Amino acid sequence: MNQNIFREYDIRGIVGRDLTDETVAVLGRAIGTFFRQNGAQRIAIGYDARESSPRFRDLLVKGFNATGCDAVLIGKVPTPVLYYAVFTKQVDGGVMITGSHNPSDYNGFKICLGKSTLFGSQIQEIKKIALSGNFTKGEGSAEEIEVLADYENDILSKINLGKRQLKAVVDGGNGMGGVTAVPIYEALGIKLVKLFTEPDSNFPNHHPDPTVTENLQDAIQAVTENNADLGIAFDGDGDRIGVVDENGRIIWGDELMVLLSREILKENRGATIIAEVKCSQNLFDDIEKHGGKPLMWKAGHSLIKAKMKETGAALAGEMSGHIFFADRFYGFDDATYAGARVLEILSKTDKTLSELLSDLPKTFSTPELRVDCADEKKFAVVRRIADEFSSSNEVITIDGARILFENGWGLVRASNTQAILVLRFEADSEENLREIQETVQARVKQLID
Incomplete structure (x- = not known):
């Protein structure tokens, strides 16, 4: 068994190489044993449109049953529908079989114990059980339940549109997002321009990852050609959102959070709102300005969900488009629901999406920059950067090193999932951005070499 399949937030690999039928059969029994050791027995299972997913579901059911777990099958659904089942149905946990936004030859497993998504040491615990071959024994059952209709009705009951008639482009990227977004948005009365909303595991049109600019070009073009109010794009399993305004400009995760947090803070002054370390300083300042904390x-979606639970935050978000609403929702990341909240905001104003965000101070920033750095070296490099810069600058070390400069900031953090460092920079002018970036990158390069 290739031990690299056990990642920080899930179990993932290439089908036929890392995830053979034999490996998945072992994983079924290992995950089942983990559940039983933690007092869980009834487990919801959902799967995406990838070719290997139905086969992996059957192997999981067999493994679960052999350990005494009962499988509750919810069918082919986006990941948020699995989360919804875990929150609203009589189950003790769940497994989503999905390759998310990875290439079509990948697949994987996102795992929930109770309402919490596993990460870190819990995934390592499953690895230990799998390698030991020491599995619980029992006899479980399998049953199918209908969840999709309940999920759709629940969202419709939570969204209250204003009078304005909206036109939206929906780009499913041939992933699972269109499965829920199209019927829900149509039921809300939105006029839709639909792109690639049919699931196809070969992703023939573009890759379903809305954090990559080139993957949003079809949505941008459709918005301008159809004179739409906005474009909404989804990742492969429907838990991450990308948004494009009426001019075809991409609204990244942190800017989207500005829009959403302002709306929440109108009703819920003093609410805690969480954003990850790669987000713009504009977002943190704007939350404070509007009376939020x-x-x-x-x-990392698992880490953010855990922090929301701990702090009672109303909203959380990542640059990657994971948006988590506890306000009028369950606290998990759901792109269809996040899109519905954006539509709700727009439906109650005459302003365009760009006008709603036009008062944000102009900043200049880089996208996420990825620098190769060996796994055994990457955390040490980040520590050295934090130590060295802290003699002259304030350095936030919650996750990597976010170095504060007079006119901006630079971030260096080690990826939890790959042998890379992730860098991002922001400043109040092009010149200051270049200066901050050159200062930090030069030192990173020296430490890697």
């Missing part, structure tokens, strides 16, 4: 936290 901004909280900077680590990147």
Whole structure:
């Protein structure tokens, strides 16, 4: 068994190489044993449109049953529908079989114990059980339940549109997002321009990852050609959102959080709102300006959900488009619901999306920059950067090193999932951005070499 399949937030690999039928059969029994050891027995299972997913579901059911777990099958659904089942149905946990936004030859497993998504040491615990071959024994059952209709009705009951008639482009990227977004938005009365909303595991049109600019070009073009109010794009399993305004400009995760947090703070002054370390300083300042409590936290959907639970935050978000609503929702990341909240805001104003955000101070920033750095070296490099810069600058070390300069900031953090460092920079002018970036990158390069 390739031990690299056990990642920080999930179990993931290439089908037929890392995830063979034999490996998945072992994983079924290992995950089932983990559940039983933690007092869980009834487990919801959902799967995405990838070719290997139905086969992996059958192997999981067999493994779960052999350990005494009962499988509750909710069918082919986006990841948020699995989370919804875990929150609203009589189950003790859940597994989503999905390759998310990874290439079509990948697949994987996102795992929930109770209402919490596993990460870190819990994933390592499953690895230990799998390698030991020491599995619980029992006889479980399997049953199918209908969840999709309940989920759709629940969201419709939570969204209250204003009088304005909206036109939206929906780009499913041939992932699972369109499965829920299209019927829900149509039921809300939105006029839709639909792109690639049919699931196709080969992703024939573009890759379903809305954090990459080139993957949003079809949505941008459709928005301008159809004179739409906005474009909404989804990742492969429907838990991350990308948004494009009426001019075809991309609204990244932190800017989207400005829009959403302002709306929440109108009703809920003093609410805690969480954003991860890669987000713009504009967001943290704007939350404070509108009477909220901004909280900077680590990147990673499992880590953010845990922090929301701990702090009672109303909203949280990441640059990657994971948006988590506890306000009028369950606290998990759901792109269809996040999109519905954006539509709700727009439906109650005459302003365009760009006008709603036009008062934000202009900043200049880089996208996420990825620098190769060996796994055994990457955390040490970040520590050295933090130590060295802290003699002259304030350095926030919640997740990596966010170095504060007079006119901006630079971030250096080690990826939890790859042998890379992630860098991002922001400043109040092009010149200051270049200066901050050159200062930090030069030192990073020296430490890597």
